Amino acid sequence: MDLPITSPFLPRPAGATDLILALPKGRILKEVQPLLARAGLVPGSDFHDEDSRHLRFPTNHPGMDVVRVRPFDVATFVAHGGAQIGICGADVLMEFDYPEIYAPLDLGVGRCRVSVAGPADDPLAEEVSRLSRITVATKYPGIARRHFAARGVQAEIVHLNGAMELAPSLGLARVIVDLVQTGSTLRANGLVEREVIAGVTSRLIVNRTALKTEPELIGAWLARFREALSA
Numbered sequence: 296m297d298l299p300i301t302s303p304f305l306p307r308p309a310g311a312t313d314l315i316l317a318l319p320k321g322r323i324l325k326e327v328q329p330l331l332a333r334a335g336l337v338p339g340s341d342f343h344d345e346d347s348r349h350l351r352f353p354t355n356h357p358g359m360d361v362v363r364v365r366p367f368d369v370a371t372f373v374a375h376g377g378a379q380i381g382i383c384g385a386d387v388l389m390e391f392d393y394p395e396i397y398a399p400l401d402l403g404v405g406r407c408r409v410s411v412a413g414p415a416d417d418p419l420a421e422e423v424s425r426l427s428r429i430t431v432a433t434k435y436p437g438i439a440r441r442h443f444a445a446r447g448v449q450a451e452i453v454h455l456n457g458a459m460e461l462a463p464s465l466g467l468a469r470v471i472v473d474l475v476q477t478g479s480t481l482r483a484n485g486l487v488e489r490e491v492i493a494g495v496t497s498r499l500i501v502n503r504t505a506l507k508t509e510p511e512l513i514g515a516w517l518a519r520f521r522e523a524l525s526a
C-alpha cells in the first residue's frame with residue numbers, strides 16, 4: 296500500500312485530506328527521529344529549532360502536518376481527534392485508558408517500567424496489602440489507584456509532575472509510583488523498587504474513528520511505519 300510520492304514541501308493540493316501526527320517533545324522525540332526518517336517523513340520549517348514558538352509544522356507530505364506537544368498530551372490530542380496519529384509511551388496510555396485510542400505498533404524505544412518504590416527501611420514494605428490505605432506520590436494517579444485497589448488498598452494520591460523521589464523523605468507520601476529505567480534516580484534518593492506494575496515502550500497510536508473514516512490513508516501510514524520498524 297504505497298503513498299503517492301511527493302516532493303518536499305509541495306503546496307497542499309486542493310482536496311487533500313489533512314492528517315495530523317502528534318509527536319512528544321523531549322526524550323522520545325529524539326529516539327523516534329531515525330524511525331521518522333526511515334518512514335520518509337521530514338518535518339519542515341523550524342521543527343528542530345527548540346526556540347521556535349511554532350507548534351504545528353508542515354512535512355514533505357502535503358497531506359500530513361506534525362504537532363509538537365507534551366508527552367502526556369499526545370494521547371489527549373489523538374483521543375479527541377485533533378490528531379489522527381501520535382507517538383507516546385505505554386505509561387501515558389495506561390494512565391488515561393482512552394477507549395478512542397488504538398495502539399497497533401510497539402516502536403521499541405523509550406523502554407522503562409512503571410513501578411512502586413519506597414524507602415529501603417520501611418518495616419511494612421513487604422506487607423502493603425495489610426494496609427487499608429496508603430499515601431502515594433505520583434504523576435500517574437489512575438495507574439496507582441488501580442494498582443493498589445486490586446490489592447484491596449485505597450491509594451491517597453499526592454499528584455506531582457516531577458521529582459516524585461523526594462516525596463517519601465519529605466513526608467509527602469509513603470511510596471511513589473514512577474518510571475524506572477536504570478534505577479539510578481531511585482538509588483540516588485534512598486529508595487528501592489518494590490514492585491513492577493508494567494513494562495513501558497513507546498507506541499504508535501491512532502484515533503479509532505479516524506481509522507474507520509480514512510482506512511486507506513491511515514492504513515498506508517501504519518504500513519509505512521511498520522516497514523520502517525523492520526528496516
Ligand SMILES: Nc1ncnc2c1ncn2[C@@H]1O[C@H](COP(=O)(O)OP(=O)(O)OP(=O)(O)O)[C@@H](O)[C@H]1O
Pocket residue numbers: 319320321322323365366367383384385386387405406407456474475476477495496497
Ligand atoms: N528514564 C526513562 N527511560 C526511558 N523512557 C522514559 C524515561 N522517562 C520517561 N520515559 C518515557 O518517555 C516519556 C516522556 O518522558 P519525558 O521525561 O520526556 O517527559 P515528561 O517529563 O513526562 O514530560 P513533561 O516535560 O511534559 O513533564 C514517558 O512517558 C515515558 O514513556
Ligand SMILES: O=P(O)(O)OC[C@H]1O[C@H](OP(=O)(O)OP(=O)(O)O)[C@H](O)[C@@H]1O
Pocket residue numbers: 456457458473474475476477478479480481
Ligand atoms: O531509573 P532512571 O534511569 O534513573 O530513570 C528514571 C527517571 O527518569 C524519569 O525522569 P526524567 O529524567 O524524565 O525527569 P523528569 O522528572 O523531569 O520527568 C523518571 O521520572 C525517573 O525520575
